[in-house]
Amino acid sequence: MHTVHDTPRPPVIWSIAGLDTAGGAGLSADQRAADAFGVHLCPVAACLTAQHSQGVNELLPVSELALDSQLQALCDDLPPRVIKTGLLGSVAAVVAVARWVDRLRATLPEPPALVVDPVLKASAGGAGFSNEAIVQAYRQWLVPRATVLTPNRAEALALLGRTADDTSAAHELAQALCALGARAVLCTGGDGSGLAQADAQLSVDWLQAPHAQGWLVHPRVPTPHHHGSGCTLAAGVAAALALGHVEADACVLGKMLTHHALTHHRLAGHGPGPVVARAGFAAGPAHGGAPLPWLGLGTDLPWSLGAECPLFQPFTPPHNGLYGIVATGEQVQWALDAGVRCVQLRHKATQGFGPHLAQALAAVDKAPPPAAEEGPTQLFVNDHWKAALQAMPTGTMAPVSQLGLHLGQEDLLALTPEDQQQLLAARAGVMLGLSSHSLWELARAAGCGASYIACGPVQPTTTKDMPWRPQGAHNLAWWVAHSPVPVVGIGGLLTWQDLSAVAEAGAAALCVVRALTDAPPPWQERVEALADAISQTETSTTMREIPLPHPVL
Structure with a gap:
């Protein structure tokens, strides 16, 4: 006879994103990230994609009714602590998500956080993911409601209505996005100018959060297999928020998850393979976990880059502790x-x-x-x-x-x-x-x-x-x-x-x-x-x- 024991219920997050037929990005990557954190992810398909590892052939946004039906079913039984968005595929989907966020924040005892990954272009190329109307909808409906926004540089420029040749530094872009209403921004990929040399060896992201600002730096993982890395980062941030971490700490953990997932990529198809998030990413380097990222002071990179650690004289642990x-x-x-x-x-x-x-x-x-x-x-x-x-x-x-x-x-x-x-x-x-x-x-x-x-x-x-x-x-x-x-x-x-x-x-x-x-x-x-x-x-x-x-x- 088997005895069923109740176990604590993990926090629930909703991922409203695209279904990647290749299993690399979108809801597939989000599920792996949530599992690595031990939270429960409810996948909501906002857009179907016909794609493989070498590109996207077609986007098939779901109807407003189909999206609303999925969210209503979850609302009746699995209210979220955090909502994470990825590829939405239509203006209607962007507006629908914003209205659901407002509704849930007005009715739930614990208003859910919102992590917005503004997926505007496929990393593998192919069919476009957005147009000016969708970008404008993001700017109007989702950016002002975002707890954490995770754009790369190109996405940040698009959301701000700026041209690709804009030379603004990453911290200026992040601050401008916060001025539109985002509570925190993790702008990935360096600033495109002064960090060019460092960026070749480092993964350099700008963190703009209520508790901390600065360059968040990791050694770059040298691999061509990075499909789903952006989804993994945003889903990791969402999972950490669901566990109760504030935005700055959630971004640290999300970056650690992504670094670990890049080192555990999987070969699939003939193009870039997917990253694989897994439990143990934060178990410590001695146990195969990701290293801790470093955070710089002000707009400077961390002092320790390129130097031995510690940078100052070493501390000798006292004999009696x-x-x-x-x-x-x-x-x-x-x-x-x-x-x-x-x-x-x-x-x-x-x-x-x-x-x-x-x-x-x-x-x-x-x-x-x-x-x-x-x-x-x-x-x-x-x-x-x-x-x-x-x-x-x-x-x-x-x-x-x-x-x-x-x-x-x-x-x-x-x-x-x-x-x-x-x-x-x-x-x-x-x-x-x-x-x-x-x-x-x-x-x-x-x-x-x-x-x-x-x-x-x-x-x-x-x-x-x-x-x-x-x-x-x-x-x-x-x-x-x-x-x-x-x-x-x-x-x-x-x-x-x-x-x-x-x-x-x-x-x-x-x-x-x-x-x-x-x-x-x-x-x-x-x-x-x-x-x-x-x-x-x-x-x-x-x-x-x-x-x-x-x-x-």
Whole structure:
């Protein structure tokens, strides 16, 4: 006798797109992408195509009645969390989709997101997919309703009513599309001008989203078999949105899925073969997953392109796994006395920082040499990076490689071009730690060539007022699996039990703040208990695959 167990229902997405008789693009690619994410896709045929791997012979848009009947049937039983559009084939279909989006957003408890892949031309050539009337319908009806729009450069120009010889940069096109109403835009394929050399080796897309903007960069997969890659990207973004990720993180995951699908293409027919999305695309490079893309700062490409990673001095994980964070120079001394070899001076006041820095540098300079197995003593200075760099030539500190800077993402984004040049000029002599709370921030920190990347908050914390959901051991392990440099966990680690609960994620160090500073000195016994909690927990990250990260906002 078999027992049927109820399992959680996956999120539902509708894909309203074309049926590719060759099985490469359209609804076929969307289905593979949804399966890779573990969401349920409902395929809605808006247009039938007679095509093969070498071109499209004919387009056969379905009638308004046929399209409406499909959507009504789904509405009665499978309401969507996200709607994704591909090839629609007619003005009537574009208008019908927009009206259904309005209807569902007005009636469902959770209004569905809309991902618009403006398929205006077949990559394989052949019959045209659109005309000026269809482009105008997209501009009027779908772009203003789009949660995420995923055009290539030619499609972006068409949607904006511009000519093919327009030289506007990708970020200008994306901003113009957002001005028409799109909430976020992922403009694929570089900007067609200044990135020509980089674009030959890289997959360079411009991300314009409420939470993040910049070049999202992956190594280009050298293959002629790329049929369905655009559909896969948009469907991946839709699936990630359905799982609860915000637009910027959904685009990071969608780009990872597409990179992985390109490496797992399939030969079919005599033309370009289809890309094949599959589960495990985000399991980490050690398990055959896609690499993390890098996100640039402003309109610049990531600092790390063409350089070794890390770009700054390497971080040495502390022997006992502890990274202490304190507020005063005196507390730096107490932490060193207790055996903490990696200490951050986080003094948030803008006034009176100099004496604390001087005391901290003196404490490191005078600290007895650590045992060989303990590694170097490392002092990181939070926020006040210019003061720390100014202190470097004074000779008050033993080897300069022991000095590190730590910046939050807000501080990183606030750097002027002159600040960036000053920071990069010092990279041979200092370490750089960067905070991250989301996939896009992880991608940006990796692109900046950080020495280590902090992931947080690991657990609920009252030290800072944050909008972020706790990462937990699960997301911390995902960071470890995808970061090109060591990861440290931070936030809410107050007791040895807290450290023990997340140590298995495999972070290079766990940050302790109040676990140290809530007690009066000396701190030796407390440090020993915290270190024991880490050392007695087996790290299993390298022996298991890492599932998809959970949403952070």
